Amino acid sequence: MHKLLILSSLFTLLFLSCKSQKEKNAIQQAIAPVTFHFDTLTPQQKQAYANAISSLYKKNLLDKDFNGAILMAKNGEVVFEDYNGYYNFKTNEKITPDDPFHLASISKTFTAMTLLRLWEQGRIELTDTIQKFFPSFPYRNITVTDLLSHRSGLPNYVYFMDEKKAVVSYARNKRGKRIKIVHLVPSGNEVKGFQTNQDVLNYMIAHQPAILSLPNKKFHYCNTNYALLALIIEKITKMPFPQYMKDSVFNVLGMKHTYVFSIADTNRYIPSFQPNKAPFKLEKLDCIYGDKNVYSTVRDMLLWDKALYEGSFVKPQTLSMAFEPRSLEIKSNHNYGMGWRMLLDGSNGPIIYHNGWWHGNNTVFTRLINDTATLIILGNRYNRNIYSARKMTSVFSGQSDTSRIEE
Template identity: 40%
Template sequence: MSFIRKTILYLCLLLVFILLFYFIYNQHKKADGQLKNDLNETENILKLPQPGFVSAYDSTKIHNACLKWFDTVLKPAGFNGGILVAKNNKIIFEAYTGTGHIPGNDTITYKTPMHIASVSKTFTAMAVLKLVQDGKLQLDDEFSKYFPTFNFPGVTIRCLLSHRSGLPNYNYYMETFGWDKSRFVSNKDVFDYLVNHKAEMADITAPNTHFSYCNTNFALLALLVEKITGESYAEFLRNTFFIPLQMKDTYVFTLADTLTATPSYNWRGKIEPFNFLDQVYGDKNIYTTPQDLLIWDRALKSKLIFTDTTLLEAYSPYSNEKPGIRNYGLGWRMYIFPDGNKIVYHNGWWHGSNAAFIRLLKENATIIVIGNKFTRTVYHARALTSLFGNYYKLEDEEQLEEPKISNINPDSVIIKPKLNFKKPTTKKGINVNKSN
């Protein structure tokens, strides 16, 4: 009996030893794997050039002017968010106001990611151009080359990037053709509805005949990125841009972020709830900070990721039917002046979120404003361009992509579809936010 007990005891001790060894081995294996991942991420880090010189005089002058604009123009308009102004990649002015939740005590800081709406298009465009640069596709490839069921002949990747596809806007046609608004729309749904309801869409125009700002273009381009790379759109941006550039407070919104993402509010401070269009990406749905957007700006100028040829293509004007200084490149809005100078920028608006990302290429200056409480004053940040050059006569560019909205009561506006459908199944007037 004593022998049996000893045998059982030894076996139990042996089992404990084996389990302990297995646990320690696995922990070391996990740690080794994590170390390899960390090393891989470290190896992929891109070292951006250091900020350049700005004289004390210029720095003080720019800072004081920005502070005055922030205190007397932006904040009185009910702004809730952050602003950053840089010269030669050096931050000259940076300020934050308000809270992530209204009311709340989670003060907005340089680490608070906010929705940049259509400024996201700059990432989508450059992701596509990176694939072009790497020889994985061509700008003049038709979209149907990669999606054979796409029944819109002549629509090329270049047409999509420059908003010259002639396609209708999914913001309108998803509801018009009976989408169940209790379910989120996906990018694939945008594609499927476009293809399946083509015969019912009367206002489709011939590709590459005129500029028509359309979110559908960039929702489709996100699908293209996924098709070519075999990664999700979010993974590709993370691995190609966010990690190498150490944009640690930037991400592509998914359902998993619903409870943690910084919410947006209308001009009264009332929360803007998520709606059925909030899962479509490529045209919107990147959350970031002013500091991370400055990193993106610096990366574009550093040429560590993109060649001169790629950047020249991105900033080339494609819509020249109408005279004037305003134009659109490949994912970038532009002011092009008679002397050849350019301001490259993009605005964004989705629900209560507004963003302005303005890049003065000649002067190497950057103006960034991101807010989560609706105010059109965010777009007036273009006035700060006068600190770097004779740009004070810039026109109001928002009229190209937004309905006329009074700061008094933007909620009263109902955005009506710009399309005429042969067989409408719902009312034409739909109360929907635009991503611009």
């Protein structure tokens, strides 16, 4: 562990040497280990925040067909909360505080922090390669750190498990010019039926889809990384990932309405919805977890947020390591650590966040570290306005969130 922390510090020094002083300050703030003590808000302060947020909420979400739940907190206290629309348009069920939404890629924050907690316990090394857990895995020299930081170079199962091949034909256009026409047709390797994490691993071993880059050379955001991390957690704990997360994370933190959806839950699937309210059907890649498939409520997500601030789930030093920017080649204030995106603009401290998108689920989890403020938005009817609504965090920082609209 100590060796990795030293290497991590060297990585940070190298990263800082390439940045301006303004950017250096923001990065150093992001990775400084801190345990937060929250000051209690007065009723007047809470009301002032609620008043300021209310008009922004109407402008940015309610007036733009928002269907979902929102919670904003300062110092761990709720200052704004609302539930608008339907949890299930098919049954006309209204959204309630206890209705869990699919977090989509925000699920990666749970996978990453759970893995780092196992590292704290000495049950895994971040320098371990995938072959330690799965000897037949065909791609060499990919470490746990590479998976956590999306630097493995592996392709995305979302694409290779539904593989298409290009078939080229030629025709004449109206002017008689010969043109090339490309058709995408099934390759013969595409999968059928509901797929599991083990199916992803088996497919990679059997078909060895082409890599995007060598390990730790480039950042490639990739769901495969976190599907494999969930399998590694299962290997270490000797428990199914959904059960381990329930017993060791959600129950411990009091997250009573949070769970991991898996192939065992297909009979209780609650769909998300298209803008026209048509439901998304359960599809063959919808049962893979680790990269997605944590379902939760905004109130449960606040418990997750508080556990991270208070250092009750992982140590502050571990959290600071997760917040280190890991991709040297990215010439931007936006970066990725271990399970977290970050905006390091140097003006008001770091914004640590993750978004999510899967079918009709659009989700936002934004944490203003210096302001100890949090925005959580969970939607189940496809609406990209949910991402731009992050500008509402200006009530805490005095400036808009300019983080990108990545999942």
